Amino acid sequence: GTEKLQWMMDSLIKMSRLEIGAIQLTPAPTGIRQTISESISGVVALATRKNISIMTTALNDIELYHDRKWTREALNNILENAVKYSPANSTIAVTMEQLPLYTKIIITDRGIGIDEKDYNLLFKRFYRGQNVAGQEGAGLGLYFARLIMEKQGGYIMVDSKPSEYTSFALFLQNCKKLG
Template sequence: MMIPILSILLCLVTILFCYLYLNKVLGRISTIIDMFISKRTVEDTDVSDTRESKLISQLKRLLLIAKHDMNSSKEEKEMVTRLISDLSHQLKTPLANITMYVEILKTESLSEEEREEFIQRTGEQAAKMEWLLKSLFKTSRLETGIIEFNEAPSFIKETIADSISAVFSQAEKKQIRIVLEECEDRKLFHNRKWTVEALSNILENAVKYSPESSEIKISLVPMELYTKIQIEDQGIGIPSEEFNLIFRRFYRSEQVEQKEGTGLGLYLSQLILSKQGGYVTVDSKVGKGSKFSVFLKNDLITP
């Protein structure tokens, strides 16, 4: 008679223990889920090597993955919203100009010379829109990490020569000399194609804001970990309070508002360089010119 009673008591104790055990585990799981929903830091200090601790740990990892995915999704939506906003803002002016030129071209009283002029202006505005679209999408893909760089140690002089070639015709129109000072070629870690774009954007600004018959000097300054590529012009200069602002997306100084430009070039340059572990700085004096310094990592391995 005693044995059945003991068995029943043992079963009841086991059931009670299982109930309390499951209640404790479910309580901890419920607490963690509540913390996640209320956006508090998910914490659990139990690090014992038990099955329930492993379950709790797996749940935490699952919730962290879900949180990361939610944040990524939010960032992507914000990126798309910003891109659409940027596009509508930047395309408004050239689109309005094209509409106006098309209306003018409908006028029968235009001479052949005037007609050719407005056709040329329409083409220029269309080219500006195309460049804007390409630059914005390129910027967006760089920011989101869709474009990945495969930088490798390669000689920098050819990269500099290609960037000079990209702005040569613009410099020639203003009779501006671009001079690469005598220096030893160096192997630097960079992606040639993208670095050409970064340097040519800086050179294009130098040409745009320099007077006719002036000179732009490019020099290499070897350093311990980096090599500095220095681009010095004799242009209008930049106020010191704008040194950091000029690398922001779409920033344009008040003193250059009347000149053609989008404010994307320098932003794109610093974005490209940072993706390669490099960076760019500026030093300038108003009315004296500007000095942009591009830093790229030295090849410390290849003999």
């Protein structure tokens, strides 16, 4: 109980400091592979408990414009949700796709999925979907991830099919325009 409350307070403080600009992100050209690897390391123990494997494919080590510490936190929030809402013995896929101006990091799980009508609400503060009642959470993770992405000129999108999959795409700016 106390630990969870402390975590919640810390999260709220961090979030409000980000919102008002008291915490400054310092995005710079940074290799993305290490950022992704560190995020995955943060959820491995959680995934192992449910025998969930995290597969990475096509992770080119390109420099993307991002703040490693905060981007890692955004990715971590998405990955934690993926593990939380995935069935045991399933796989979470982490892939990358390079576009002319952005590179997207895609995290896909085979979990409970999200109803399309909830897409816009997902990234709002304290929002929790109807179908997550059995899971604990504060409804801060996705809002926080969105805030972090936007503070460094990126953005985040979701695509899902209830009971089949959920896919989050985090877009970070390329340092050099491709194509």
